[in-house]
Amino acid sequence: MPSRISIVTLGVADLARATAFYEALGWRRRPESQPTISFFDNAGSMLALFEQGALAEDARLRPPSEPAQPGAFRGATYAINCDSDDDVLAVLAAAEAAGATTSKPAERSPFFDGLDGYFLDPDGHAWEVAHNPDLHGLPR
Template sequence: MKPKISIITIGVDDLERAFVFYKALFDIPDEQIGAGEDHVAFFLDDDFSFVLFPREQIAETAGKPEALEGTPGFVLSHRAEMAEEVDAILEQVLIAGGSIITPGTESEWGYSAYFEDTEGNIWELMAMPVAN
């Protein structure tokens, strides 16, 4: 895998408070911000986004029972070209000693998987859906 960090997602305790802080800090126009019920995404350029996500949901994504000390506070996301590349990287993860949290899964957002490195850090692998 030649890493290309496309998204950094950080865990927050208060989504609204974090949104207000980062909107003021980044000073970007509203059209570069996307929000859902459970997240806020700042599209900083064509290839990089910074996302706020509730810490409890990061814990759930990481397969942890709750956001306790030691629960990752961030997720690094690597954008792959296609689903097959995601699966190939997962094979490398196992060979290198990491573990798969969520195998490759198709969703409305594309094809994605999560893995944990040997130190407990969480990575997301994703391939965007093919445009029609």
């Protein structure tokens, strides 16, 4: 099996709202997007947004019995590694301006010499924003 992640697909409650949020972050929607799925360029991969029930059906899984409560952990996080601590602060501010909720303000990490913080997109997906200078070779 190849060691790579080509596409991360997030199940969302409202595709138009979620698409508008990621566009407000400045992410570019790919032309392959359709009325039922939005694709966004990422450095070396793609992010896709798909209605949550349809995504569960596609994977032949039961849909969640009820929507996740705000701030509830969903079992996964996604990370953006920045070039500096100042970039972490700027990305978190841009996410808030686009409608994100900060779940962890930027603070010095106990695991590496840099800042990290988290924001939640409108569907509650957790994004870590970090400056981990020890991770080399990540896409920028």
